[in-house]
Amino acid sequence: MKHLLKLMDLTEREIVEILNTADQLKYEKKNGIKHHILAGKTLGMIFEKSSTRTRVSFEVGMYDLGGTALFLSSRDLQIGRGEPVQDTARVLSRYLDGIMIRTFDQEEVESLARCGTIPIINGLTDYCHPCQVLADLMTIREHKGCIKGNKLCYIGDGNNMTNSLIVGGIKMGMSVSVACPKGYEPDAEIMRWASVNGEFTCTDNVLEAAKDADVLYTDVWASMGQEGEAAERKKIFAGYQINSDVMAVAHSDAMVLHCLPAHRGEEITDEIIEAHAAEIFDEAENRLHAQKAVLVKCLA
Ligand code: CP
Ligand code: NVA
Numbered sequence: 001m002k003h004l005l006k007l008m009d010l011t012e013r014e015i016v017e018i019l020n021t022a023d024q025l026k027y028e029k030k031n032g033i034k035h036h037i038l039a040g041k042t043l044g045m046i047f048e049k050s051s052t053r054t055r056v057s058f059e060v061g062m063y064d065l066g067g068t069a070l071f072l073s074s075r076d077l078q079i080g081r082g083e084p085v086q087d088t089a090r091v092l093s094r095y096l097d098g099i100m101i102r103t104f105d106q107e108e109v110e111s112l113a114r115c116g117t118i119p120i121i122n123g124l125t126d127y128c129h130p131c132q133v134l135a136d137l138m139t140i141r142e143h144k145g146c147i148k149g150n151k152l153c154y155i156g157d158g159n160n161m162t163n164s165l166i167v168g169g170i171k172m173g174m175s176v177s178v179a180c181p182k183g184y185e186p187d188a189e190i191m192r193w194a195s196v197n198g199e200f201t202c203t204d205n206v207l208e209a210a211k212d213a214d215v216l217y218t219d220v221w222a223s224m225g226q227e228g229e230a231a232e233r234k235k236i237f238a239g240y241q242i243n244s245d246v247m248a249v250a251h252s253d254a255m256v257l258h259c260l261p262a263h264r265g266e267e268i269t270d271e272i273i274e275a276h277a278a279e280i281f282d283e284a285e286n287r288l289h290a291q292k293a294v295l296v297k298c299l300a
Contacts, residue, residue: 001297003113003120006106007130007167008193014297015171019138021293022286029064029289037300038067041097045123048074048103049224053260054123054131057287058100061295064288070096074103089116098299104225119298126225127187129160132259133168135290139283140215143255148173153213153250155179155206156240156267157233158186161219161259166194175199179209181236206239206246213250217257218242218267234266242268255279 001014010018028035043062045055055071062069074080079088085108092099093116101109101120106127113120122130141147152169154162158180166186169176176194178186182204185191194200203209210216221237222230242256256268256276260283264270273280 004130004294004298005109005113005120005122006128007133007164007171008190010130010171012171012173015134015137015168018134018290018293018297019141021296022134022138022289023142025064025292025296026286026289034066035064036066037296038062038065038097041067041299042095043067043069043295043299044072044092044096044099045069046072046074046077046079046099046101046103047123048080048101049124051102051123053284053287054100054102054291057291058123058295061288061292065292065295067097067295067299085111086115088112093117098295121294121298124160126160126223128164128167129259130164130168131291131294132161132287133164134294135283135286136165136217136257136259137168137172138286138290139257139279140255142282142286143279144214150214151175151177151212151251152215152217153177153179153210154217154219155209155242155246156218156237157221157223158184158202159219159223161217162186163190165217166190166200170194170198170200173198174215176201177209177213178202179204179206179240181240184236206241207249210246211249213254215255215257216242216246216250219259220261220263221267237267240267242272244269244271247272257283260284 059069089112098119100123102123104126106125109122152174163186221233
């Protein structure tokens with residue numbers, strides 16, 4: 001695997017390999033087993049948006065694997081002043097062994113990969129968030145024992161998380177249902193692909209989507225870059241919330257996941273987050289192990 005640009009590029013087998021490596025690295029970390037797999041390697045981490053989990057998990061992940069990570073804020077880079085991504089890619093390819101980038105436009109990530117000569121890892125775009133979903137799949141497998149055959153229900157905005165969850169879920173043999181207001185559906189092409197390649201539904205009816213779900217998932221109503229729409233979105237998304245009514249129609253042992261950060265009282269109630277904190281914070285922890293597995297696959 002050269003890059004991780006989006007989950008659509010990965011086969012089921014490649015996803016399973018990443019999850020297996022992540023499980024192994026988690027076990028080894030818990031048992032104090034140290035690695036030098038990436039000794040002498042440097043990862044550049046370009047951030048054009050804020051981050052807690054992605055930044056810290058990649059930075060600690062590189063350190064754990066014997067390498068170094070550089071935090072590169074677009075506020076300080078020339079890219080923030082308009083230096084073309086093609087030039088940036090060619091320059092950084094001469095200094096670094098890999099780039100993790102969080103930005104707006106998916107095309108910027110794809111073009112870094114085309115123009116540079118080093119592995120590019122997508123740390124979130126407006127289109128998708130593949131690293132998060134690898135950690136989510138790892139957490140589902142950990143808690144449920146398997147991924148295949150589970151029903152994953154996503155409630156809320158059809159955003160970057162939804163797009164990656166649909167692709168990852170369908171590739172791994174889950175049935176996927178999405179509930180979102182009309183006009184806020186996930187990417188049309190991804191929905192078409194999902195309908196052809198697996199069991200997929202999209203509705204504006206929350207309880208219909210959540211019926212018999214094994215995994216319930218939600219994310220913020222206004223993503224990074226949509227802050228100006230937050231007030232309007234609060235009205236549109238009212239009701240697209242994981243709460244006790246939704247839990248009542250899901251399977252009694254349904255797990256709840258959230259990529260975080262969460263807006264308690266909006267897309268999820270405080271009560272449900274706390275009741276499912278074990279799963280949600282395992283999910284956050286698993287970002288570290290899943291990221292390390294991706295780094296090993298792309299950089300080692
Ligand atoms: N879930 C996630 O990507 O979190 P950060 O925005 O904190 O990186
Ligand atoms: N949809 C959210 C995910 C944050 C991890 C955003 O893009 O802001």
